Amino acid sequence: MSVHASAERVARPRVVGGHLERTLWTLVPFGAALLAGALVLLLSGRDPLVTYALLVEQAFGGHIAIGNTLAQTTPVLFTGLATALAFRAGVFNVGVEGSLYLGAFAAAWVGFTFVGAPGPLLLLGAFGTAGLAGAAWSFLPGLLRARWRVDEVVTTLMLNFVAINLTSYLVNGPFLAVGTANSMSPLVDPAARLGSLIPPSQVSIGFVLALGMALGFGVVFGFTALGYELRVSGTSPRFAAASGISIFRVIVVAMLISGLIAGIAGAVQVLGVNGRFIDRFSPGYGFTGIAAALLGRNTALGCVLAALFFGALSNGSAMMQLFTDIPLDLVNVLSGTVMIFAVLDVARLRPRRLREAG
Amino acid sequence: MTADIAITSRSVPAAAHLRLEGITKRFGSVVANEGVDLKVAAGTIHAVVGENGAGKTTLMRIVYGLERPDAGSVEVNGARVEMRSPQVAIAHGIGMVQQHVQLISGLTALENLVLGREPSRLGAFNAAAARRQAGELADRLHTRIDWYAPVERLSVGHRQRLEIMRLLYRDAGLLIFDEPTTVLTPGEVDDLFAVLRSLAADGRTILFISHKLREVLAIAERVTVMRRGRVVATVESRGTDAGQLARLMIGEAPEPVRATGEGATVARRPPRDEAALALEGCAVDGPGGRRLLDGIDLAVRAGEIVGVAGIEGNGQRELIDIVLGMRRPRPGRVTLGGRDVTHSGVRARRRLGISYIPEDRNVEGADLAGSISTTAICLRYDRPPLSRAGILSLGSVRAFTRGLIERFGIVAAGPDAPMRSLSGGNAQRLVVGREIDASSRCVLAAHPTRGVDVKGIAFIHEQLLRLRGEGTGILLISEELAELFRLADRIVVLYEGQIVGEFARDAVDIDHLSRLMTGVETGGAAA
Incomplete structure (x- = not known):
């Protein structure tokens, strides 16, 4: 009994430290990125505080600015979660961009093909098809990795280009909208459009869906058997295997869910923002999602913060360029620095994990 | 001279x-x-x-x-x-040829040979000179090697030969x-x-x-x-x-524990005839067609501890894999309590009552990145009371973990404390406790006391003997002869993937055993 009591005394602070530490660690890369960005600004002869204040004002000053920031946040939050889920399970899926394109096209196809169908059915059909398309796209690399240990980084990365060009062909050929400019599908049925969240800004209720997805992500990893399997397979694959968890199944399932989320991201872009599929519509949401997942340390909350960060940066900088003399390049440097910190974070984690294993 | x-x-x-x-x-x-x-x-x-x-x-x-x-x-x-x-x-x-040859894949054999000390003429790589010196070296070793093949295409033997030539090229004495x-x-x-x-x-x-x-x-x-x-x-x-x-x-041979030893204090039923675990003619092939495990016939009866002696790397890992279901023997048959499980996966075998105390608890026995609960629930997380319809009950998870902590006297802050906050001995207690908590028909214990302190060793030995008393069949793989002598009813010797000898507990000849373990004597010599 006395042994037990003394152990509590010794170990309890560590547990508290653990939770606090984890929350803090989630914030560190953001702060570090801002500091590094400040240095870059200083070197280029600008006052970082003034620049940041301007950026914040452009991104968050007023409900329209906030709305537009959230509009930029939405796809990155989806792709960030899609990436984080795979990463958590130990699968390095960098093919979210490809699934996003497939999902976007699938949603658009349902939207412009079944014109006149009841609205809820149309929405459900569009989202369902998009999710399936995204999942199907990531199934093959998942299977290859699980069954034959084919490096998923290579396959998923390459399939991105296939997806982008495949949808480009579809929308320039068989599904080119009649009488409109090149490289677009017809508009979807208005009944399939997602409503605006903060009119007249660009943000749709897709943002709410993204937040719901983040919540679901947290629930899956915190409270479900599936989440347990994914998590343990990611951190200790041999422990998982020896416990009877099928790593094969985990890899395939993680890739499917990751692709599904990415497909839904595409649907939200089509139904919430563009109203149609546009050739090469994504400025690399799938890749920004990788940075968001890394920066957010593969947690739901981390992904929300990171997506907001990138969303604000993207929206704020676009506005800033319109109204000030600060060139967009400088902001690109800033987001580049953030990316570096996102990656550096991984480098910091890796040796620690190796040390634990050894 | x-x-x-x-x-x-x-x-x-x-x-x-x-x-x-x-x-x-x-x-x-x-x-x-x-x-x-x-x-x-x-x-x-x-x-x-x-x-x-x-x-x-x-x-x-x-x-x-x-x-x-x-x-x-x-x-x-x-x-x-x-x-x-x-x-x-x-x-x-001084030059060293390591166990796993250190060559750079993608480069040819010749490039690997001269790398770091390339012959040059007028500052440029002198390929002709390199090839000539390579030829001389190969002649000296009476070896033929395809100098222009990428090293990954060479056989293991040739790669090793190339490594030796690298050392000679650098004039190692x-x-x-x-x-x-x-x-x-x-x-x-x-x-x-x-x-x-x-x-x-x-x-x-x-x-x-x-x-x-x-x-x-x-x-x-x-x-x-x-x-x-x-x-x-x-x-x-x-x-x-x-x-x-x-x-x-x-x-020297450690004294086997006889009737007066600690084994005697535990209630003991004689082993029953039914086999808890049986391997029949099991073989496993490694890369390059090497047999890692060959013709293994081994039965562990209920209420019996069978020790596997042998120096590491003689097929122990493969034996663990085919018993646990991580790998299929080819050919061979594995039965658990009389049921053929040759084609069953790990989970199915776990359900049938096989427990596994791994050789490296940090890799196979625990998730160091997670909480104590994460490690504790791995065999039961998918069934009531810990989860229903795929939803974990965090209350039940904590209660279950707390139960293990208390029952096995683990010094821990609580179920949510990080796994790595446990000391080595306590971590091993948790792993052993989790594994034997389920009613097990058969325990596979691989070096269960490696890196564990004296108190921990006593705990683990006590648990294994208790399980044997309750009718569990135990396969104990260990390099510690003292451990095998203390616990095992029978000892088989594994050498280069084969069982080369078997000894009854009371008839162990340590000289004979060590000759078998080190391959001085092979096969057919059962005492």
Whole structure:
């Protein structure tokens, strides 16, 4: 009994430290990125505080600015979660961009093909098809990795280009909208459009869906058997295997869910923002999602913060360029620095994990 | 000239090429080498033998500058040298062929050979000169090699040969081989030995690390035996035999625990006839067609502990894999409590009541990145009461973990504390507790007490004996002969993937056992 009591005394602070530490660690890369960005600004002869204040004002000053920031946040939050889920399970899926394109096209196809169908059915059909398309796209690399240990980084990365060009062909050929400019599908049925969240800004209720997805992500990893399997397979694959968890199944399932989320991201872009599929519509949401997942340390909350960060940066900088003399390049440097910190974070984690294993 | 050297080295150990004095190296609380003295005469083949963990590899890494000793000195050709790095070792003519050959894939054999010291003419790579020198080296070793093939296309034997040529290219006079034969087929081993002999005849010194005594006696002139970090003897191979070496290497026989030992205090039913676990004709092939496990017939009856003795790397890992279901034997059959589970996965076998105490709890037994609960629930998370319809009940998870903590006296802050906050002994208690908490028909225990303190060892032994008393069949894989003698009812010996002998608890002949373990004697010799 006395042994037990003394152990509590010794170990309890560590547990508290653990939770606090984890929350803090989630914030560190953001702060570090801002500091590094400040240095870059200083070197280029600008006052970082003034620049940041301007950026914040452009991104968050007023409900329209906030709305537009959230509009930029939405796809990155989806792709960030899609990436984080795979990463958590130990699968390095960098093919979210490809699934996003497939999902976007699938949603658009349902939207412009079944014109006149009841609205809820149309929405459900569009989202369902998009999710399936995204999942199907990531199934093959998942299977290859699980069954034959084919490096998923290579396959998923390459399939991105296939997806982008495949949808480009579809929308320039068989599904080119009649009488409109090149490289677009017809508009979807208005009944399939997602409503605006903060009119007249660009943000749709897709943002709410993204937040719901983040919540679901947290629930899956915190409270479900599936989440347990994914998590343990990611951190200790041999422990998982020896416990009877099928790593094969985990890899395939993680890739499917990751692709599904990415497909839904595409649907939200089509139904919430563009109203149609546009050739090469994504400025690399799938890749920004990788940075968001890394920066957010593969947690739901981390992904929300990171997506907001990138969303604000993207929206704020676009506005800033319109109204000030600060060139967009400088902001690109800033987001580049953030990316570096996102990656550096991984480098910091890796040796620690190796040390634990050894 | 060579005759002179040969004569003097026969009479008195003449000019020592390498001399180690009082080498001591600790890793934390583990002593890898303690006061090691070693003298290697020039132009000889000198072997260092010992079980895994005896300190051979650490010693060689010190000689090659990969580790710094805590105390002691290294002399090369009579002059003291601080082996700060492999570069220093190389500069003093020392080369090392590691167990897993260190070549750069993507480059050709020729490029690998000259890498770092390319012949050049007018500042440009002189391919012709490189090819000529490579040809001379190959001739000297009576080897043919495709110099323009990428190294990954060469066979393991050829890659090793290339590594040797790399050392010769850098003019190494002392060549260290760390277990060079483990990756080779028997034919390749003969070729390697021919090469080693010609190198020695050439006046080079060979230091050969192994635990295979037959090989050592075949190739080495002098043999140093290490055990638990110390040198126990250095003998001329002509004046010894494998039996003596095996005894030196394994040590004296520990006293088996008899009726008066701790085993007797635990209620004990005699083993029943039904087999808890049976392997029939199981084989596993490794890469390159090497048989890692061959013709394994093994039955563990309910209420019986069967010990598997053997030096690590003789098929233990593969044995674990086919019993647990991580790998399928080909051919072979595995039954658990009479049911054929040959084609069942790990989970199905776990459900049928197989428990696994892994050799490395940090890798296979626990998730160090998670909480104590994460590690505790891995066999039950998917069933009530811990989860229903895929939803975990966090309350039940905590209660379950708390139950294990209390029942097995684990010192822990609580179920949510990080797994890595547990000490080694407590972590092992948790893993063992989790595994035997389920009613198990069969326990697979691999080195269950490795790295565990005395108290922890007693706990684990007690649990295994209790389970045996309750009718569980236990397969105990261990390198610790003392552990096997204390616990096992029968001991089988695994050598190069085969069961080469079997002993009843009361009829263990330690000499015979150690000869079987070290491959001095093979097959058919059951006591």
